[in-house]
Amino acid sequence: MSLTNASPLDAALAAKSASHVLATLPASARNDALTAMHDGLAQARDDILAANARDLDLARKAAADGSLSQSLVSRLDLGKKGKWEDMLQGILDVRGLDDPVGRVTLRTRLDDGLDLERVTCPIGVLLIIFEARPEVIANIAALAVKSGNAAILKGGKESTESFIAISRAIGAALDRTRVPNAAIQLVTTRDAIPELLAQDRHIDLVIPRGSNELVRYIKGNTRIPVLGHADGLCSIYLEQSADPKMAADVVVDAKTSYPAACNSLETLLVQESALDTVFPLVAAALASKGVELRCDTKSKAALSSLPSTAKVVDVTAEDYDTEFLDLVLAVKTVSDLDEAVAHINTHGSHHTDIILTTSGNLAEQFMSAVDSAGVYWNASTRFADGMRYGFGTEVGISTNKIHSRGPVGLEGLMIYKYKIRGAGHVTAAYGGAGGKQFKHESLPLE
Template identity: 80%
Template sequence: MSLTNASPLDAAKAAKSASHVLATLSTSARNDALTAIHAALTASRDEILAANARDLELARQAAADGKLSSSLVARLDLGKKGKYDDMLKGILDVRDLPDPVGKVTLRTKLDEGLELERVTCPIGVLLIIFEARPEVIANIAALAIKSGNAAILKGGKESTESFIAISRAISSALEKTSVPNDAIQLVTTRDVIPELLALDRHIDLVIPRGSSDLVRYIKTTTRIPVLGHADGLCAIYLEQSADPATAPDIIVDAKTSYPAACNALETLLVQDTALTTLLPPVASALAAKGVELRCDEKSKAALASALPDLKIVDATEEDYYTEFLSLTLAIKTVSSLDEAITHINTHGSHHTDAILTSDKAQAEQFMSAVDSSGVYWNASTRFADGTRYGFGTEVGISTNKIHSRGPVGLEGLMIYKYKLRGQGHVSAVYGEGEGKKRYLHQPLPLE
């Protein structure tokens, strides 16, 4: 991995050249590189966490001055809740996954001696633009190398010390492997994002990791395909038959286990017939965790009657379109499953949404009709994560309608190519007319 202050064009050209080498390396060569990266980051833990502490000190001051959001500061902390160990484990998890490169997904005999194959191959050069989240560097490096892709990373200034320390460790590791250092580059030059986004001839995919403003800016500024999501506006529908023993735990976990995460709960939809039965214990559990409840008129009335001492804020329509990324939750009453589905498809961000119910038919209808990358039944939205899905780690969560959707791991970083093997065949002899040959189009076993 190289720390580069080269021009964006030179960095992209170097990455493109490195991608051609990386795509041809053996599985063992790419796995050896991940083993080396893991060892280097383990050995450099103290140095990296010290650098992260310096970033955090500046970020907290900026947040106190109103220049940085508290949610971004939370994402910056690499020493929090075992995050560093999770980063290290993610590298080995990716290493131990099956090689995604060169998998045959289709074989067809077009004619005798003329066989077609479809095989998986890397996308090419990835551009990852991220805010805070210094672990993104290790996550992306691991996934890119394993999948045979080169990657250019551009981080926000709030995590400068952290990502420089991580990059140096990764660079020292790659020097001892077959993976070119230019395959993973961290651009240190400031204010070059517009130039990078213009390099559609050299960069194949942009993956933004950060605020909704960042993602929207990138999506409207570049011709390069963008993989990601602008908001994580996740909802849970609390249906009248939901289990009263588990519903509070699921909702509290979804909202409070990591409020700054994109898979945290932001809107709770409550069936009107559950307002007096299920909602009060849920609201009480949320309030005990310090969650501010913004309620519509019906849910407010139900809670005021059941829990007169509970503090409630009147919800606005804007609250149901808001990704709070904090201990704030919007609550809305709906009369039916169809109304809940319509609300989610209208107000949501197509990230992750869940239904809590004992009715299997309603659950299946919800999961079929809600237009999101993740749809859950009786489970917290916080499960929307590449590591929890068994992907090792992820480059991000996509709400796109093409290519990849949901947590994007190795499979999401692959495309495919067609290989045709012939013996002097020419296309002109095939067709439907007199004297023309017909294709066999015979499926062959995958080997």
């Protein structure tokens, strides 16, 4: 990884050239690079966490004067809740995955001596623009190297010290491997984003990691394809038959285990017939964790038995379209599954939505009808994560309807090419009166 202050054009050209080398390296060389990255980061732990502490100190001061959100400060903390250990383990997990490059996914015999194959290959050059989360550098670098893609990273100013320290450690490690240093670049030039977004001839995919505003800005200012999501408006439908304790455990985990995450719960849809049975226990569990419940008239009336210390206020229409990223939850009463699905498909962000119920039929109906990248039955929205899916780590969450959806790991960073092996075959020999006919025989993949 190189720290570069080169122009965006020069950085993109260097990345494109490096991508051609990286794509041809054997899996062993790419795995050796991941081992070196892991070891280099582990050895630089104290320096990196010290740099992160400096970033955190400035961020907390900015949050105190209102110029930075508390959720962004939370995402910046590299020493929180085992984040450092998860970052290092993620590199090893990626190293242990099967090689995604060169997998044959289709084989067809077009004619005798003329075979067609579809083979996986890297996308090329990735541009990752991110805010706050310094571990993104290690995540992206690991996935990019393993998948044979070059990556250009541009971080936000709030994590400058952290990502420079991480980049130096990774760069020193890659210098001892066959991976070109320019294959992973951290751009340090100020205000480089507009020029990077203009490099559609050399950059193949943009992956934004950050706020709604950042993602919308990127989508509106580039011709490069964008993979990502603007919001994490995740919902839970609490159906009347749900086990109360199970429901309380799942809802509390989804809302409180990491409120600043994009896969945390933001809206609870309560079936009207569950208001006096399941919902009070769920609400009490949330209140005990300090969650503010913004309720409609019916759900608020069902919570009269909550202690006076509970935070229960009137909901607004805007709350159902808000990603709080905090201990705040919008609550809405719905009559049945159809109304819940309609609300999610209208107000949700197509990220991750779940149903809590004992009915398998209703669960399957919900998961088929909800138009989201992740749909779960009796499981927390927080499972929407590349590491938890077994991807090792992820470059982000996609709510797109093309190429890749949900947590994006190695598979989401691959595309394919078609290969034909012949023996002087020409198209003029086929079709027409007396012409040869194609066989189009399916062949085994191995």
